[in-house]
Amino acid sequence: MARIIVVTSGKGGVGKTTSSASFSSGLAMRGHKTVVIDFDVGLRNLDLIMGCERRVVYDLINVINKEATLNQALIKDKHCDNLFILPASQTRDKEALTETGVESILNELVNMGFEYIVCDSPAGIEHGALMALTFADEAIIVTNPEVSSVRDSDRILGIIQAKSRRAQTGSEPVKEHLLITRYSPKRVAADEMLSYQDVQEILRIPLIGIIPESESVLHASNQGNPAIHFKGTDVAEAYEDVVSRFLGEELELRFTNYEKPGLLQRIFGAK
Amino acid sequence: MALLSFLFPSKPKTASMAKERLQIIIARERNGRGGPDFLPALHKELIEVISKYTRVSPEDIKISLDRQGNLEVLDVNVVLPDA
Numbered sequence: 580m581a582r583i584i585v586v587t588s589g590k591g592g593v594g595k596t597t598s599s600a601s602f603s604s605g606l607a608m609r610g611h612k613t614v615v616i617d618f619d620v621g622l623r624n625l626d627l628i629m630g631c632e633r634r635v636v637y638d639l640i641n642v643i644n645k646e647a648t649l650n651q652a653l654i655k656d657k658h659c660d661n662l663f664i665l666p667a668s669q670t671r672d673k674e675a676l677t678e679t680g681v682e683s684i685l686n687e688l689v690n691m692g693f694e695y696i697v698c699d700s701p702a703g704i705e706h707g708a709l710m711a712l713t714f715a716d717e718a719i720i721v722t723n724p725e726v727s728s729v730r731d732s733d734r735i736l737g738i739i740q741a742k743s744r745r746a747q748t749g750s751e752p753v754k755e756h757l758l759i760t761r762y763s764p765k766r767v768a769a770d771e772m773l774s775y776q777d778v779q780e781i782l783r784i785p786l787i788g789i790i791p792e793s794e795s796v797l798h799a800s801n802q803g804n805p806a807i808h809f810k811g812t813d814v815a816e817a818y819e820d821v822v823s824r825f826l827g828e829e830l831e832l833r834f835t836n837y838e839k840p841g842l843l844q845r846i847f848g849a850k
Numbered sequence: 851m852a853l854l855s856f857l858f859p860s861k862p863k864t865a866s867m868a869k870e871r872l873q874i875i876i877a878r879e880r881n882g883r884g885g886p887d888f889l890p891a892l893h894k895e896l897i898e899v900i901s902k903y904t905r906v907s908p909e910d911i912k913i914s915l916d917r918q919g920n921l922e923v924l925d926v927n928v929v930l931p932d933a
Binding site for chain 2: 737781
């Protein structure tokens with residue numbers, strides 16, 4: 580049975596696209612046929628993060644308007660055979676993203692045998708964000724340990740609980756997961772940043788992972804390779820853990836404790 | 851003391867403040883989500899009625915809905931101008 584997962588946050592710039600790219604790559608690397616859809620019509624960026632921007636010919640709106648077939652618009656990922664990208668349109672009117680259009684594309688993807696359909700939501704709570712979450716079975720709420728991001732996450736949770744198809748039809752509610760990104764254990768230890776326990780206590784949804792603040796995320800986007808491919812980095816391992824937990828494994832949290840650097844480390848400046 | 855704080859500057863500990871503020875605002879916003887959102891309309895009509903009989907400015911009428919346990923308390927506060 581195919582699962583539709585929306586990656587959303589309300590607030591912009593918290594790591595939705597970065598997380599969508601790594602999460603969908605992680606699912607595909609474990610052998611699951613996966614597609615990741617960019618819902619940010621007018622401001623597409625998933626193609627850049629996935630490094631396929633020069634291969635975009637047709638997009639989501641072209642398919643909705645029947646100017647191209649789904650097969651023509653899907654881009655095969657350069658790293659994983661099981662992963663496909665459906666880019667957003669860069670120029671078209673957002674209104675073209677209709678509910679019936681989105682529904683028929685999702686149905687077609689399910690019929691094509693995709694196991695996981697990851698919807699990368701735009702920021703905000705407008706039409707595009709609504710379309711991304713409407714058909715979701717599960718939601719990954721990307722949150723930074725910071726007041727405006729936590730508040731917006733709570734807001735988007737309220738919208739999922741009211742406006743999603745599952746909520747409207749009264750079926751089993753959308754399964755919610757909290758993903759905390761840009762986490763700095765050092766600043767948490769100094770009581771300068773909300774701890775993951777604080778964020779979880781406020782939002783009251785299960786935690787699927789914590790991605791530490793890291794330079795490697797920028798390196799990854801600079802090169803157009805999802806951060807999960809940078810083996811050995813904290814961020815890649817943290818995303819691997821997220822994928823494992825999503826698939827049902829129980830893993831302890833990592834990268835949440837701050838260890839004071841020793842004297843030698845400080846002198847030689849090792850990180 | 852000044853020398854000490856100059857030598858060892860302490861960074862402000864603000865995370866607990868963030869948590870407290872979030873708990874308050876989110877509790878308030880969640881309360882507003884469920885029921886009918888009649889507060890803005892009620893506010894507007896109250897202003898109209900009250901200013902029909904007195905010369906009170908809209909800023910002097912404050913209205914809020916609070917929850918205390920199982921009770922909902924509608925608090926309307928009108929500051930009448932000096933006669």
